[in-house]
Amino acid sequence: MNAYPIVIENTALEWLSSFLSERKFSKILLISDQHTRKHCYPILESFLPPHEIYEIAPGEIYKNLDTCQLLWEALTHRKMDRQSVVINLGGGVIGDMGGFVAATYKRGISFIQVPTTLLSMVDASVGGKLGIDFKGFKNHIGIFCEPEAVVIYPPFLDTLPEEELASGFAEVIKHHLIADRERWGTLKQVKDIRNQNLAKIIRHSVDVKQKIVEIDPFEKGIRKALNFGHTVGHAIEGHALEQGEPMLHGEAVAIGMIAESWISMQRGLLAEAELGEIKELIGRLYPGRQIMEVDFEVLYARAQNDKKNIGGEVICSLLEGIGKPLVNVAISKEEFMGALTFANIVYGF
Amino acid sequence: MNAYPIVIENTALEWLSSFLSERKFSKILLISDQHTRKHCYPILESFLPPHEIYEIAPGEIYKNLDTCQLLWEALTHRKMDRQSVVINLGGGVIGDMGGFVAATYKRGISFIQVPTTLLSMVDASVGGKLGIDFKGFKNHIGIFCEPEAVVIYPPFLDTLPEEELASGFAEVIKHHLIADRERWGTLKQVKDIRNQNLAKIIRHSVDVKQKIVEIDPFEKGIRKALNFGHTVGHAIEGHALEQGEPMLHGEAVAIGMIAESWISMQRGLLAEAELGEIKELIGRLYPGRQIMEVDFEVLYARAQNDKKNIGGEVICSLLEGIGKPLVNVAISKEEFMGALTFANIVYGF
Numbered sequence: 085m086n087a088y089p090i091v092i093e094n095t096a097l098e099w100l101s102s103f104l105s106e107r108k109f110s111k112i113l114l115i116s117d118q119h120t121r122k123h124c125y126p127i128l129e130s131f132l133p134p135h136e137i138y139e140i141a142p143g144e145i146y147k148n149l150d151t152c153q154l155l156w157e158a159l160t161h162r163k164m165d166r167q168s169v170v171i172n173l174g175g176g177v178i179g180d181m182g183g184f185v186a187a188t189y190k191r192g193i194s195f196i197q198v199p200t201t202l203l204s205m206v207d208a209s210v211g212g213k214l215g216i217d218f219k220g221f222k223n224h225i226g227i228f229c230e231p232e233a234v235v236i237y238p239p240f241l242d243t244l245p246e247e248e249l250a251s252g253f254a255e256v257i258k259h260h261l262i263a264d265r266e267r268w269g270t271l272k273q274v275k276d277i278r279n280q281n282l283a284k285i286i287r288h289s290v291d292v293k294q295k296i297v298e299i300d301p302f303e304k305g306i307r308k309a310l311n312f313g314h315t316v317g318h319a320i321e322g323h324a325l326e327q328g329e330p331m332l333h334g335e336a337v338a339i340g341m342i343a344e345s346w347i348s349m350q351r352g353l354l355a356e357a358e359l360g361e362i363k364e365l366i367g368r369l370y371p372g373r374q375i376m377e378v379d380f381e382v383l384y385a386r387a388q389n390d391k392k393n394i395g396g397e398v399i400c401s402l403l404e405g406i407g408k409p410l411v412n413v414a415i416s417k418e419e420f421m422g423a424l425t426f427a428n429i430v431y432g433f
Numbered sequence: 434m435n436a437y438p439i440v441i442e443n444t445a446l447e448w449l450s451s452f453l454s455e456r457k458f459s460k461i462l463l464i465s466d467q468h469t470r471k472h473c474y475p476i477l478e479s480f481l482p483p484h485e486i487y488e489i490a491p492g493e494i495y496k497n498l499d500t501c502q503l504l505w506e507a508l509t510h511r512k513m514d515r516q517s518v519v520i521n522l523g524g525g526v527i528g529d530m531g532g533f534v535a536a537t538y539k540r541g542i543s544f545i546q547v548p549t550t551l552l553s554m555v556d557a558s559v560g561g562k563l564g565i566d567f568k569g570f571k572n573h574i575g576i577f578c579e580p581e582a583v584v585i586y587p588p589f590l591d592t593l594p595e596e597e598l599a600s601g602f603a604e605v606i607k608h609h610l611i612a613d614r615e616r617w618g619t620l621k622q623v624k625d626i627r628n629q630n631l632a633k634i635i636r637h638s639v640d641v642k643q644k645i646v647e648i649d650p651f652e653k654g655i656r657k658a659l660n661f662g663h664t665v666g667h668a669i670e671g672h673a674l675e676q677g678e679p680m681l682h683g684e685a686v687a688i689g690m691i692a693e694s695w696i697s698m699q700r701g702l703l704a705e706a707e708l709g710e711i712k713e714l715i716g717r718l719y720p721g722r723q724i725m726e727v728d729f730e731v732l733y734a735r736a737q738n739d740k741k742n743i744g745g746e747v748i749c750s751l752l753e754g755i756g757k758p759l760v761n762v763a764i765s766k767e768e769f770m771g772a773l774t775f776a777n778i779v780y781g782f
Contacts, residue, residue, distance in 0.1 A: 110743060149498065156567055156574060160738070167743050188537075190740040191564060191575045215540060218505055225505060226540045227576060389509070391539040394516050395459040 202252025251334030265407030551601025600683030614756030
């Protein structure tokens with residue numbers, strides 16, 4: 085596992101260029117959306133050998149089977165074969181879906197991830213999780229399959245809106261909370277994300293995730309630590325999507341981390357002061373969103389159907405102090421409800 | 434690879450029963466079609482713990498994304514989780530598609546194959562190939578993923594129509610042609626398939642296939658020998674399906690084996706006498722079908738888009754004598770056309 089290169093540097097596009105010449109793929113199809121076509125493709129273009137482009141509509145709502153069908157048709161139409169390669173130029177939607185399409189086309193052809201958002205750089209680039217949403221459930225259909233390479237070019241982040249940068253930073257926060265107590269002291273002081281040394285932060289996050297994924301590639305144990313904040317977060321994100329008011333992934337996970345930290349504190353695992361630090365950092369960096377009390381039941385039902393669950397119980401990952409995850413914890417409905425109430429309070433709703 | 438049990442015996446259902454009690458899956462969903470529901474499920478039912486059934490329409494034309502969506506919905510609706518299992522009771526359509534659905538649901542849950550046709554017993558049960566048809570291309574979308582177990586209960590074959598039995602027997606013939614010169618002497622004399630010792634024949638075919646797949650799980654080299662007869666066969670089968678006159682897989686492969694044996698003979702790889710034996714056996718057991726000359730070009734274009742191909746050339750597996758495959762052979766358009774003409778001649782069309 086993880087035998088593929090993850091290149092993170094300002095010369096990453098030169099690296100990609102050499103990689104493609106060496107590998108001599110029979111055909112190259114680049115998948116982009118309107119944003120990455122406009123902002124990133126012009127930077128990338130000159131580093132690529134002859135290729136074709138397929139542009140999809142941007143946004144999580146298109147991460148579905150209909151778009152997959154368009155993509156499979158595009159590959160078929162171009163007579164892509166098992167020596168061909170798909171380059172996914174975009175955020176999580178393009179990486180997850182373009183990867184899934186490539187990995188299932190003719191039972192799997194090569195693909196290269198070129199993430200353009202902070203979220204996809206620190207999260208989707210490691211671990212081989214691919215997939216699409218289905219009937220409002222996030223990543224409900226998918227597989228584990230690794231790319232040929234991940235090419236991270238930090239200057240792409242200069243093209244990214246502020247809220248997208250913050251969304252990705254939620255995973256950076258998570259990686260510190262589950263695995264790096266030492267660096268947390270510095271991280272908790274962050275006020276302006278764009279002023280940070282992002283290349284260094286991406287490398288740190290990729291290293292944390294890679295170490296965990298190497299030990300547990302199929303998410304049988306410790307990898308579940310990466311789900312911290314995601315049990316509650318996914319429920320909120322999926323529901324918001326279904327309601328036609330989509331949230332950025334990181335914004336939902338930020339709320340989820342507050343909620344799951346609160347449960348950890350309630351259980352006496354996390355100190356009250358630690359919870360305070362977490363809610364202060366997140367409260368400062370994310371806008372929050374009020375969770376309506378009428379939706380609490382719906383969110384709980386949604387969490388029950390989360391991939392991570394076993395037999396109807398809601399399972400999540402908690403913190404036994406900062407830097408120390410505790411996986412496979414069944415939480416009660418009361419805890420879930422209480423955590424949502426707490427998240428509302430943090431934001432003064 | 435191939436660490437999963439393949440049980441072939443008249444007590445296979447007892448074995449399945451113990452396996453299911455041991456593994457304590459959280460939920461069991463059995464996928465069947467109208468035929469297997471009627472003919473096989475009543476035999477199987479008493480061996481299963483509490484379970485639910487989902488019935489799909491029978492036939493290759495339903496091996497598509499629409500049916501997958503129904504199945505993914507059925508799993509979601511039943512809140513199946515990663516400790517649940519899908520049991521695929523049926524032929525290749527149910528095994529390939531039910532397996533694909535399970536292997537992509539929540540990034541993969543367990544599934545057990547209970548093949549009910551000779552074809553699926555000798556072919557689909559080994560090697561982990563899963564998938565569905567797309568836009569008229571056979572198994573165009575799919576992955577490699579292994580089941581928890583394959584349970585082969587030979588008496589299910591008593592419920593199988595004659596032509597279905599013959600269809601499966603084409604793969605048995607193929608396994609002899611690519612790997613067992615010694616037994617070919619006996620096999621070539623077969624006149625009545627049902628009178629054979631089918632359990633023994635299935636075991637032989639499974640062993641042949643398993644040995645090949647173990648050496649080359651991802652079809653980089655020798656596994657391609659299993660594609661013998663399939664380059665031409667798939668083109669014929671896919672085209673027939675698209676024309677609304679579907680053929681059984683084995684019938685198409687039988688024609689494909691005649692065609693590809695002819696090419697082998699033309700190249701001086703296969704003796705004329707050997708070609709004679711092959712066409713005699715196949716001519717005796719299969720009805721054949723006239724390939725219209727107006728369709729030759731379409732079939733060739735279809736073969737060019739076969740998964741096995743590289744950069745527009747048609748690649749197939751030939752025979753260097755019976756029992757000895759030669760993989761990765763690029764064949765010319767003239768050879769392809771000549772082979773179709775020869776297949777017509779064998780059947781007197």
